[in-house]
Amino acid sequence: MPATTYCAIDFGTSNSAVALPAAGAVRLAPVEGEHATLPTAVFFNTDENSRVYGRAALEAYIDGFDGRLMRSLKSILGSPLAESTTELGDGTAIKYTDVIALFIAHLKACAEACAHDGVTRAVLGRPVFFVDDDPRADRLAQRQLEAAAEAAGLRELHFQYEPIAAAFDYEARLTNEGLVLVADIGGGTSDFSLVRVGPERMKHIDRKDDVLAHHGVHVAGTDFDRRVNLATIMRELGYKSLDPEGREVPNRVYFDLATWHLINTVYTGKRSGEVRLMRHLYRDVRHHERLVRAVEHRLGHALAARAEEAKIGVAAGGQTSIDLDDVESGLSLAFDDAQLIDAGFEETRRIVDAALDTARAAGLAPNDVDAIYFTGGSTGLAFLTHAIANAFPEATPVFGDRLASVAMGLGIHAQRVFAHA
Numbered sequence: 001m002p003a004t005t006y007c008a009i010d011f012g013t014s015n016s017a018v019a020l021p022a023a024g025a026v027r028l029a030p031v032e033g034e035h036a037t038l039p040t041a042v043f044f045n046t047d048e049n050s051r052v053y054g055r056a057a058l059e060a061y062i063d064g065f066d067g068r069l070m071r072s073l074k075s076i077l078g079s080p081l082a083e084s085t086t087e088l089g090d091g092t093a094i095k096y097t098d099v100i101a102l103f104i105a106h107l108k109a110c111a112e113a114c115a116h117d118g119v120t121r122a123v124l125g126r127p128v129f130f131v132d133d134d135p136r137a138d139r140l141a142q143r144q145l146e147a148a149a150e151a152a153g154l155r156e157l158h159f160q161y162e163p164i165a166a167a168f169d170y171e172a173r174l175t176n177e178g179l180v181l182v183a184d185i186g187g188g189t190s191d192f193s194l195v196r197v198g199p200e201r202m203k204h205i206d207r208k209d210d211v212l213a214h215h216g217v218h219v220a221g222t223d224f225d226r227r228v229n230l231a232t233i234m235r236e237l238g239y240k241s242l243d244p245e246g247r248e249v250p251n252r253v254y255f256d257l258a259t260w261h262l263i264n265t266v267y268t269g270k271r272s273g274e275v276r277l278m279r280h281l282y283r284d285v286r287h288h289e290r291l292v293r294a295v296e297h298r299l300g301h302a303l304a305a306r307a308e309e310a311k312i313g314v315a316a317g318g319q320t321s322i323d324l325d326d327v328e329s330g331l332s333l334a335f336d337d338a339q340l341i342d343a344g345f346e347e348t349r350r351i352v353d354a355a356l357d358t359a360r361a362a363g364l365a366p367n368d369v370d371a372i373y374f375t376g377g378s379t380g381l382a383f384l385t386h387a388i389a390n391a392f393p394e395a396t397p398v399f400g401d402r403l404a405s406v407a408m409g410l411g412i413h414a415q416r417v418f419a420h421a
Contacts (some may be wrong), residue, residue, distance in 0.1 A: 004123035006418040007111040010162070011104060011145070013074040014187030014377055015403050016040050016219055018111045019411025019418070022041065024410035025130060028404055031107065040187075042103055044068045046090040048311065053106050057116035061301060069301050072222055072260035073100050074186045078131040080143030096146055105152035121156040123414040125406055127189035128161055128216030130366070131329030150154070158417050161214055162186075163193035163375075164207075165409030168398060170373040171197040171410065178370035179212075183355060183388055184406060185378040186194060188206035190351045191216035194356040194369070203417045213362035217354045219347050221378035222260055225258045227343040229258035229307035232322055233332050237294055249281045251293070258307070263300035272296065288387075291326050310335045315381050321364035341383050352387050359392075369395040 007029070008019040015037045018029040019050040028036035032054045045067040052060055068088045074233035076082045076096055077087040085093040099397040100129045130141030142159065149157055170180060177198030184191040193214040201210055224347035230239055253275060256262040265271065275295050282288040294303065306322050313320035341348075361364055372388065372395045379385050379402055390399045401408070 005117060005119055006123075006156075006414055007119050008116070008123045008125075008165075008407060008414040009104065009107055009111075009149075010125045010165075010407035010410055011074060011100075012040055012125075012186055012188070012377075014040055015070050015105060018405035019115075019405055019407045019414070020111060020115055021411070022416055025409055026415065028407060028411075029111050029194060031110045037407075038107070039071075040103065041069065041071045042073075042099055042366050043070075044088045044090075046088065049090075050163070051102070053103065058305070062305075068264065070099055070189065070261075070264075071301070072075075072095075073103065074130075075261050076104065076411075077144050078134070082141075082144055092111070093391070094253040096168075097148055099153065099312065100145070101148040101151040104149050104154075107153050108154065115151070119261045120154060121418055122149065122154045123158045123160055123348045123410050124415060125162040125165055125410050126159050127186075127218075128163065128214045129189065129194070129218060130193040130277075131219045136355060158414075160324050160410055160413050161191070162406045162410075163191040163195060163214060164195060164211060164215075165407075165413055166373060166375045166400060166405045167195040167197055167409065168202070169375075169405045169409035170398065171199075171202050173200060177201065177365075179368065180371045180373050181355065181358065181369045182373045182375070183379070183385075184376045185220055185351065185381075186372070186376040187221040189216050189218050190220045190354060190376075190378075190389040192355050194358055194364065208329070211357050214363055215354055215358040216283055217350055219350050219354075220376070223347050224311055224340075224378065224381065225260070225304060225308045226258045227347060228311050228335070228340065229304060230254060230336055231339065232310070232345040233307055233324065234258055235305050236324060236327065236331065236333065237288070238282060238284075238292040241287050242283055243281045245284060249278070249287075253295075254366045257294065257300045258304060260304055262299075263304065266295055266300060267298055268318070286328075290331075293327055297326070311340060311350075312380070318323045337383070340381075344381075346386070348384055350389050351384065352391050355388050364390045368393045371399055373398050373405075375400040375402060377402050 010017045017037045031038040038054040043055040043060045047065045131137040163184040167182045182193045194212040196210040234254045279288045322333040324331040
């Protein structure tokens with residue numbers, strides 16, 4: 001069987017990638033033009049009866065085409081929502097797990113175009129926990145992902161924990177043995193693995209004894225996005241505002257409107273009708289008017305994208321502004337790094353605690369760790385990586401490719417699994 005009949009797929013909450021074997025090494029397949037990573041987004045364009053992925057999906061939505069945008073698909077695995085259906089806006093409906101199958105089929109097609117061969121075998125990455133503190137739901141999530149991959153045409157599947165895959169990518173550049181804490185902070189989960197790595201160890205396929213502990217929490221980049229959204233944009237729409245009796249207005253609509261995979265649930269006829277009927281609850285009716293406008297004009301995804309852009313902008317340069325002109329003419333907000341750190345305080349604490357719990361699970365003290373290998377899109381948040389690094393004062397911080405390290409590591413693992421099969 002030709003070597004190019006296998007690949008590795010990093011199906012991420014925010015971004016995805018595919019790795020292929022290449023003359024004894026590993027390469028990333030182009031998945032959108034020349035890009036080696038693809039935003040995990042699908043847009044069902046009802047105006048043109050088409051379906052597009054990644055950056056094209058986000059651009060079509062922003063350009064104003066009618067249709068249905070879906071992001072953060074991985075976040076629903078293991079939840080009751082995964083097996084439910086959602087309307088596409090043209091009178092048809094589709095199961096969420098079928099949308100995931102379509103996305104994986106698209107990644108598979110990209111791999112085949114790059115390999116010039118069919119691809120039927122794959123290693124798929126998975127977080128340490130799809131669902132926190134619920135082993136049954138976690139097992140269900142992997143089964144749902146496996147079923148989606150099989151529906152996409154993959155016949156032989158192996159799973160590997162994403163942080164362990166990142167350890168393999170890190171190990172490929174080492175000359176000495178050491179103990180590394182892999183911190184894979186992505187869009188939906190923050191995963192940690194303590195792994196013994198080194199040039200001699202990488203020769204072995206079975207690395208079970210080298211993995212001393214792994215742990216994770218379902219808290220990551222999209223949670224910071226939601227916190228930023230709630231702390232800024234949703235405040236202008238009435239979140240935490242008061243009714244005439246001095247009580248906070250109901251907040252569920254704001255949480256759902258700030259959560260990528262729940263935004264569309266606010267647009268149903270029943271819920272949008274409930275929002276319109278809430279006017280009497282607001283002391284400041286401008287808050288209600290802005291909320292109604294956001295729901296009736298379906299601005300939720302655009303507002304969530306602006307919260308994400310504000311997070312990224314502040315992480316890169318200290319301060320930015322959030323344009324809300326489509327909510328109300330002339331409305332904009334200033335946003336800086338102090339606000340970002342404050343908004344994400346609880347998420348940061350939970351992520352650092354998960355890192356420390358990983359060391360405790362291995363029976364080690366923080367000072368026993370030689371290096372921390374950071375990967376995943378959210379490791380671009382300097383305050384977060386500093387907080388993790390400060391918890392392991394003797395460890396050397398090392399930064400991998402934020403969006404590609406896991407895919408490359410999965411590709412290395414796929415070589416070991418399939419190369420001689």
